[in-house]
Amino acid sequence: MxxxxxxxxxxxxxxxxxxxxERALAQHPSNDVHIDWWPFLLNPDLxxxxxxxxxxxxxxxxxxxxxxxxxxxxxxxxxxxxxxxAFDRIRRTPNTVNAHRLIRFAALYGRADAMVEAxxxxxxxxxxxxxxxxxxxxxxxxxxLDVRSLRSYLRSDAELxxxxxxxxxxHRLGINGVPAFVFNGGFVICGAQxxxxxxxxxxxxxxxxxPAVSERSPISLER
Numbered sequence: 001m002x003x004x005x006x007x008x009x010x011x012x013x014x015x016x017x018x019x020x021x022e023r024a025l026a027q028h029p030s031n032d033v034h035i036d037w038w039p040f041l042l043n044p045d046l047x048x049x050x051x052x053x054x055x056x057x058x059x060x061x062x063x064x065x066x067x068x069x070x071x072x073x074x075x076x077x078x079x080x081x082x083x084x085x086a087f088d089r090i091r092r093t094p095n096t097v098n099a100h101r102l103i104r105f106a107a108l109y110g111r112a113d114a115m116v117e118a119x120x121x122x123x124x125x126x127x128x129x130x131x132x133x134x135x136x137x138x139x140x141x142x143x144x145l146d147v148r149s150l151r152s153y154l155r156s157d158a159e160l161x162x163x164x165x166x167x168x169x170x171h172r173l174g175i176n177g178v179p180a181f182v183f184n185g186g187f188v189i190c191g192a193q194x195x196x197x198x199x200x201x202x203x204x205x206x207x208x209x210x211p212a213v214s215e216r217s218p219i220s221l222e223r
Contacts, residue, residue, distance in 0.1 A: 001031065001205050004182040006038040006170050009103075009119040009130060010096045012074050012085060017179035017192035018120065019081035024198035031206065037112055039100040040178045041167045046095040050131040056093040077192075089127025098154055099130045100163045102140060105153050111143050118143060184208060 005021065007014040025033060057067045071087045078085045099119055106115035118139055122128040128135055133154050141147045153159075170180075180190040181198065183205030189197070 001184050001202070002034050002036060003205075004036045004038045004185075006040050006175055006180040006182070007116075007178050008040050008042045008096055009099045009116065010094055010123065011042055011178055012078070012124055013192045014179040015083060015120040015124055016074075016077055016081055017181075018116065019083060020192055020195050021181065021198055023081070023195035024202060027195070027199050028202055031202075033202075035113060037103050037107075037116055038170065038182075039103075039163045039166050040170050040175070040180075041096065041100075041163075042178070043093065043095065044097075044164075044167065046093065046131075048095050048097075048131070050092040050094040050129065053090050053093050083124065085124050086127055087124075089125075090123065091127065092129050092131065094123070094129055094131025096131060097160065097163055098133060098136055101154065101159045102136050102150075104159045104162070105150060106140065106143065106145060109145055111145065114143055115140075 003021070005018070007017070054064075058064065061067050061070060071085070075085045075087070103112050103115050103119070106112050119130050122135075122139060123130045130136065136154060137147060137151050140150045175188070175190065177190055179192060180188060181193075181201065182188050183201050186208055187201055187204050189201055193201075
């Protein structure tokens with residue numbers, strides 16, 4: 001079965017959603033699942049260098065007090081899925097276009113899943129700027145990617161239009177928030193759902209795995 005995870009690596013709820021999906025998949029260890037990481041841009045208009053984190057959060061949520069409450073709520077949920085969010089370490093809200101491009105590059109080496117986890121951990125636990133090209137190249141090297149090829153790739157426009165077009169396609173399909181999960185091209189659910197809910201969606205996806213059912217799927221995200 002294929003699962004498309006529609007996400008932004010700068011979204012804490014997407015990180016939580018990834019953990020919840022992993023827990024759901026652990027309940028089905030004998031089933032073959034392939035995950036496609038589908039780009040979504042929460043902040044497509046941010047400058048390439050990103051923006052000061054405090055400035056961004058005040059602009060979005062109105063006050064430091066409200067930001068603090070939101071961070072505490074997310075951190076509490078994070079603890080339940082073994083994520084130690086360290087929002088105080090984050091200095092910039094990144095433009096995540098190049099992070100999405102990095103994931104696509106990593107997929108060529110069979111390292112997309114590992115790269116997604118590394119980006120989340122780097123940003124939300126270590127406070128690193130995942131919009132910084134130099135850091136992305138360093139991260140790729142740490143995961144065993146060819147640094148010279150990666151540097152040339154990120155300095156080019158390779159896959160740039162694909163990231164934007166797939167983001168636009170997700171919006172056209174009515175997906176306006178992330179994370180979102182699409183199971184076998186036919187069953188869609190949004191939000192960082194509990195493992196029990198995602199496990200049920202997995203069951204539905206496998207039940208509908210036959211070609212006859214797939215042809216009637218209400219949504220298709222195949223590239």
